Structures are given as structure tokens and as C-alpha cells.
Amino acid sequence: MKVGILVETASKQIKKTNLGVITAACQEGAHVLYALMFTGAAENHQEILQSHGVNNIVTISAAGADVDRSPELKARALIGAMKALDLDALLGISSSLGRDLLARIAAELDAPLALDCVGVDVAAGTVVKSQFSGKTLARFKLLGTPFICGLRPNVIPPIPYPVIAAIVPFQVAIEGSRRLQVRSLKKAAADEIDLTEAEIIISAGRPIGSAENFKILKDCAKELGAAVGASRAAVDSGFAPHAMQIGQTGKTVSPKLYIACGISGSVQHFAGMKGSKVIVAINTDPEAPIFSKSNYGIQGDLFAVVPALTEALKKQRSSESYP
Amino acid sequence: MQIYVCIKQVPDTAASITLRGPREFDEALKFVMNPFDEFAVEQALRVKEQTGAGEVVVVTVGRESAESVVRTALAMGADRGILVTADIRLLDSLATGRALYRAIAQDGSPDLIFTGKQSVDSEGMQIPYRLAAAFDMPIVNEVVSFLLANKTVSVEREIGSGMREVIDLALPCIIGATKGLNEPRYTRLPEIMKARSKELKKIDINQLGVAPAAGRLELMELFPEPERGRAMMLQGSVPEMILELTRLLTNKEQIL
Ligand SMILES: Cc1cc2nc3c(=O)[nH]c(=O)nc-3n(C[C@H](O)[C@H](O)[C@H](O)COP(=O)(O)OP(=O)(O)OC[C@H]3O[C@@H](n4cnc5c(N)ncnc54)[C@H](O)[C@@H]3O)c2cc1C
Ligand SMILES: Nc1ncnc2c1ncn2[C@@H]1O[C@H](COP(=O)(O)O)[C@@H](O)[C@H]1O
Numbered sequence: 001m002k003v004g005i006l007v008e009t010a011s012k013q014i015k016k017t018n019l020g021v022i023t024a025a026c027q028e029g030a031h032v033l034y035a036l037m038f039t040g041a042a043e044n045h046q047e048i049l050q051s052h053g054v055n056n057i058v059t060i061s062a063a064g065a066d067v068d069r070s071p072e073l074k075a076r077a078l079i080g081a082m083k084a085l086d087l088d089a090l091l092g093i094s095s096s097l098g099r100d101l102l103a104r105i106a107a108e109l110d111a112p113l114a115l116d117c118v119g120v121d122v123a124a125g126t127v128v129k130s131q132f133s134g135k136t137l138a139r140f141k142l143l144g145t146p147f148i149c150g151l152r153p154n155v156i157p158p159i160p161y162p163v164i165a166a167i168v169p170f171q172v173a174i175e176g177s178r179r180l181q182v183r184s185l186k187k188a189a190a191d192e193i194d195l196t197e198a199e200i201i202i203s204a205g206r207p208i209g210s211a212e213n214f215k216i217l218k219d220c221a222k223e224l225g226a227a228v229g230a231s232r233a234a235v236d237s238g239f240a241p242h243a244m245q246i247g248q249t250g251k252t253v254s255p256k257l258y259i260a261c262g263i264s265g266s267v268q269h270f271a272g273m274k275g276s277k278v279i280v281a282i283n284t285d286p287e288a289p290i291f292s293k294s295n296y297g298i299q300g301d302l303f304a305v306v307p308a309l310t311e312a313l314k315k316q317r318s319s320e321s322y323p
Numbered sequence: 324m325q326i327y328v329c330i331k332q333v334p335d336t337a338a339s340i341t342l343r344g345p346r347e348f349d350e351a352l353k354f355v356m357n358p359f360d361e362f363a364v365e366q367a368l369r370v371k372e373q374t375g376a377g378e379v380v381v382v383t384v385g386r387e388s389a390e391s392v393v394r395t396a397l398a399m400g401a402d403r404g405i406l407v408t409a410d411i412r413l414l415d416s417l418a419t420g421r422a423l424y425r426a427i428a429q430d431g432s433p434d435l436i437f438t439g440k441q442s443v444d445s446e447g448m449q450i451p452y453r454l455a456a457a458f459d460m461p462i463v464n465e466v467v468s469f470l471l472a473n474k475t476v477s478v479e480r481e482i483g484s485g486m487r488e489v490i491d492l493a494l495p496c497i498i499g500a501t502k503g504l505n506e507p508r509y510t511r512l513p514e515i516m517k518a519r520s521k522e523l524k525k526i527d528i529n530q531l532g533v534a535p536a537a538g539r540l541e542l543m544e545l546f547p548e549p550e551r552g553r554a555m556m557l558q559g560s561v562p563e564m565i566l567e568l569t570r571l572l573t574n575k576e577q578i579l
Binding site: 132139178243292 | 334336337339340342348358359413416417420443444445446447448449452453455456461462463464465467477479480481482483484485486487488489490491492493496501502503538539540541542543544545546547548550551552553554555556557561562564565566568569571572573576578579
């Protein structure tokens with residue numbers, strides 16, 4: 001099969017989360033892979049993409065349309081490439097950008113779409129994804145070609161599969177349109193790492209007590225290379241912005257490590273973070289529900305445990321640099 | 324302003340889901356309005372209040388019992404409701420999108436359509452886009468801020484890392500709402516009573532020419548997620564527990 005991958009970049013680098021998607025698409029060399037991207041500097045990405053099984057790097061340029069200002073036009077340019085290359089499937093990351101573009105493409109093509117998947121079998125056209133906010137899993141068959149699938153970040157570990165990738169410039173003509181325009185980007189909060197794609201997350205609940213106190217989590221996050229999250233109780237109390245909320249009505253996250261500090265472990269919180277590989281819970285109450293569905297538990301006060309963890313990580317790092 | 328809001332009836336987020344057979348679950352549950360759709364209804368009502376004219380129509384595709392969420396939206400202040408009945412709970416997104424499109428298109432000509440950003444049961448994350456394609460309207464999903472002025476809609480959408488996109492759209496358009504957009508109003512008893520006599524039109528999905536079984540996303544099976552057991556509780560003083568934790572995360576889990 002010919003499988004397209006919607007490749008995302010950040011700061012001109014291929015996002016690491018793409019590699020798991022490529023591994024899922026590759027199925028050990030069973031398919032011909034086309035990485036679709038909107039950059040001229042494909043050479044910079046050739047090494048990493050071809051080492052994971054990408055056979056073609058398609059660099060799309062859409063003359064006459066400002067695709068960076070319109071996800072609608074960007075989706076149209078991608079559809080142009082998919083049609084010209086006659087792709088059987090399109091895979092991407094279920095990030096906020098990926099979800100939006102994949103859904104636009106699927107809707108425009110009237111194609112079957114499954115987002116936020118935790119598994120995919122491209123040859124069989126089946127996916128596994130959560131249902132009822134993570135309370136159950138479901139297997140779906142996507143009927144028809146092309147089918148479109150977005151994978152949750154970090155759920156599939158990347159496996160190298162070296163091939164040689166060709167760079168294929170692709171020109172597409174699309175009609176400009178101004179009915180939807182991204183006017184600007186705006187910095188709303190100061191968190192640096194995207195929660196949805198973070199490999200490590202540390203988050204706090206209601207007992208954090210104030211916005212200022214989040215500093216103890218941020219300090220620890222810096223040592224861990226982690227993103228900082230919050231429960232709804234912490235958000236609703238005004239200690240953290242909505243963008244940091246994890247759970248049912250917040251973000252769904254799937255890091256390798258999730259450290260929950262002073263979070264009781266409601267079903268609605270689990271709905272957003274149960275896809276984490278390892279969950280560590282820090283809570284004063286030994287009966288807190290969070291302990292019943294975590295990997296490691298520390299019974300203790302987050303105001304003592306988190307700074308101690310930060311110090312230990314600092315020490316570990318300095319001993320690594322001066323062996 | 325003719326405004327439509329798509330709302331869905333879903334199991335209460337606190338309910339546990341018991342599987343019954345490969346594709347069914349125990350439906351003896353409490354059902355509520357999809358939480359994100361509450362933000363959609365609220366925003367629609369605010370737009371009507373702002374413009375001082377027009378109509379807010381809520382539309383749902385679901386079982387007969389989905390009437391309850393339509394009544395909730397009517398009690399919040401929506402003018403009337405349309406219930407497209409389908410005798411299947413986990414209806415395919417393509418079929419749902421088509422049914423919503425036909426139900427709205429045959430009812431009137433929308434200036435604005437609000438939806439939630441996703442259903443918390445099927446987690447499809449695509450109905451607003453499918454509606455947009457069917458109506459040929461621009462769409463922005465996961466909207467946290469909405470402003471309507473001079474026939475232009477200006478919205479904000481979070482894109483991670485604390486960044487927001489500020490996007491302008493021309494009317495008519497489709498907006499997918501998420502938390503942060505507004506605080507949905509509570510319903511009071513008098514309004515709940517009044518909602519009972521507001522117009523609610525029922526249409527069978529087959530009458531819209533949508534065959535519910537002809538979807539393209541076939542549910543093969545539902546199965547429980549492997550459970551993570553009870554946490555291994557670390558022992559000793561805080562420094563001892565931290566040492567043990569970093570050791571486990573470094574050596575056993577290979578994360579640090
Ligand atoms: C429709 C709906 C949607 C929802 N969506 C979300 C959502 O997206 N995300 C979400 O998180 N919740 C959501 N909720 C709310 C959810 O039900 C809980 O109310 C919420 O998660 C509780 O937050 P919490 O654990 O921080 O606070 P609490 O329930 O107050 O728990 C605090 C915990 O911290 C412990 N603790 C106290 N002091 C300390 C200390 N010093 N050190 C360590 N531990 C301490 C306590 O033992 C307790 O376990 C939703 C609810 C509904 C109805
Ligand atoms: N059966 C339905 N009836 C009415 N609206 C729906 C239905 N399913 C989904 N929607 C709307 O589409 C949004 C996104 O749903 P989904 O694509 O299923 O995640 C929801 O928040 C609703 O606003």
C-alpha cells in the first residue's frame with residue numbers, strides 16, 4: 001500500500017512523535033511511505049526519515065495560496081498531493097494541529113477517519129482507540145480508500161528501518177480563499193512544553209493552593225524535561241489556566257511518565273491521563289483512589305516530596321556530568 | 324441570526340461502562356448532555372442575546388431518550404429542538420454528520436452552527452468538520468474565545484505550549500466549542516417547566532435518506548482496557564522514597 005504521513009515540525013526539526021507514527025505506517029517495510037511536508041529544506045530531515053522507513057519525502061508548495069494562514073487551504077494542498085500520489089491511507093499525530101488537518105482532509109474527501117488511536121494495522125485497515133473517555137477500548141474497521149488515522153503521541157515506540165528516501169517536490173495549484181484566516185499567534189500562558197505531546201508530565205491538584213505554588217512543580221519539571229498540568233479542581237480554583245487542565249474536559253495526554261501530586265484520581269481525571277505508560281502518585285491519603293490505578297505511590301505531602309525529587313534529580317544530573 | 328447547535332446525549336462521565344457482548348454496553352445508566360455541547364449551547368444563546376434577534380435551534384441524533392438533553396437545552400433558553408431518532412447508540416460519524424446536515428438544511432438556512440469539540444463517548448472528533456464540508460462553510464474547532472462583530476467571527480484556539488491561534492472567519496461558519504469558552508448557565512425550575520411546552524420535532528433518520536448501517540467506520544468490538552493494578556507503595560522517609568523512585572524510573576522503567 002501507499003501510505004502518507006503528515007509530518008509535523010517544531011522549530012524546524014521533525015517532532016520526535018512523528019517517528020512512532022512512521023513505525024506504525026511502515027509495518028516492517030510492507031508499505032511504501034510518503035512523508036508529506038511543507039518545507040523546502042527536506043535534506044535536513046532526510047537522514048532521520050529514511051532511517052525509519054520513509055521512501056519518499058514529498059515537499060509540497062502551493063503557489064498562490066497562503067497555506068500557513070489557512071488550515072483549510074493547507075488541507076486542500078495535502079489532498080492534492082494525496083490524489084496525485086494515489087495514497088491508500090494517511091497517518092498523522094493526534095496533536096492539536098494533526099487532529100485539525102486530518103479531520104479537514106477526511107471531511108473534504110468523505111473518507112473514514114479515526115483520531116486519537118492507540119494502535120493501527122494499516123494492511124488490515126483497523127485501528128484501536130479509546131471509547132467513553134478511556135473507559136473501554138474499541139477496534140474499528142475503516143471501510144474505503146483512502147482511510148485516515150491519527151495516533152496518540154508516544155503510544156508506539158519508534159523502530160529504525162533504514163531505507164533510502166527520495167525527495168519529491170510537489171507543486172499544487174489551489175484557489176485562494178479568505179473566508180478563514182489565521183490572523184496571529186498569541187502567547188496565552190507560559191508553559192513551554194506541549195502537554196499533549198510531552199514525554200513526561202507533572203501535575204498538581206487542588207492542594208497546590210495557589211498559582212505561585214506551581215513554581216515547585218515548574219522547578220521539578222525543568223529537571224525532568226517535563227510539561228506541567230493541573231486537575232480541574234486546581235483550574236477552577238484559579239490556580240492554573242484552562243490550557244493546563246488534564247482530564248475529561250481538559251487535555252488527553254499520553255506521556256511515558258505522569259506524576260500526579262495531590263490529585264485524588266477521579267474518573268474524569270483518569271479519562272485524560274490513563275494512557276500514560278507509568279503513573280506515579282503523590283498523595284497524603286493512603287486511601288486516595290489514585291493509588292488504586294497507578295504504578296508507584298508515595299504517601300506524603302507534595303510540598304515536601306516534590307522539592308525533594310527536584311533536589312535528587314539535580315544531584316543525579318551533576319553526578320552524571322562529573323563522573 | 325439563525326443559529327443551530329448540535330448536541331449529543333452521552334453516558335454521565337462518572338458512570339462506569341459495563342460491556343454486554345462484542346458491540347454493546349449496559350445502557351441502564353445516567354445520560355447527560357455531552358459536556359462540550361453545553362459550551363456550544365451557551366455561546367449560541369449569548370450570540371442571540373447580543374444580536375437581539377433570531378432563533379437558536381438545537382439538533383440531536385440519537386435514541387428517543389435523547390429528548391432529555393434537548394429539553395435541557397430548551398430550558399437553558401434555546402427556542403426549539405429537532406430530534407433525529409436512530410435506534411443505534413454508537414452511530415458512525417459519517418452517518419451522524421450526514422443526518423445532522425440534512426436535518427439542519429431542511430429546517431432552515433444557518434448563519435452559525437455551534438458544536439462541541441468532541442463527544443466524550445465515541446470520541447470521534449470530526450462531526451463539526453463533516454458538517455462544514457457538507458455545508459461548504461469554514462470551521463474552527465476547539466474554540467476557547469468567540470467574538471462576533473460586523474459579520475465577522477473572530478475566535479481563539481489553543482494549539483499547545485501555551486500558544487493560541489487567533490482566527491477570523493466569515494459567516495456562515497461552524498464553531499466547535501471547548502472548555503474555557505464560557506460558563507454554561509444553570510437551568511431553573513420555571514425554565515425547565517417552560518421547556519416542556521417548547522416545540523420539539525422528531526424525524527426518523529431513515530426519512531432523511533441516511534441509512535444508519537451504511538457507515539464507513541465499522542465497530543468490530545469493544546473491549547476493556549488492561550487494568551493498571553494498585554500502586555506499589557514506596558516505603559521509608561521522603562529521601563528514601565525519592566531515591567527508590569528515581570532508581571525505579573531510571574533502571575526498571577528506563578524513563579529518566
Ligand atoms: C463533567 C465533568 C468533567 C470533569 N472534567 C475534569 C477534568 O477534565 N479534569 C479533572 O481533573 N477533573 C474533572 N472533573 C472533576 C473531578 O470529578 C474531580 O472533582 C477533580 O478531578 C478533583 O480534583 P483534585 O483531585 O485536584 O481535588 P480533590 O478531589 O480535592 O483531591 C485532592 C487530593 O489531594 C490530596 N492531598 C491533600 N493535601 C495534599 C498534600 N499536601 N500533598 C499531597 N496530597 C494532598 C487529598 O488526599 C486528595 O486525594 C470533572 C467533573 C465533571 C462532573
Ligand atoms: N449524535 C449527535 N447528535 C448531535 N450532535 C452530535 C452528535 N454526535 C456528535 N455531535 C456534535 O459533534 C461534536 C463532536 O462530536 P464527535 O465528532 O462525535 O466527537 C459534539 O460535541 C456534538 O456537538
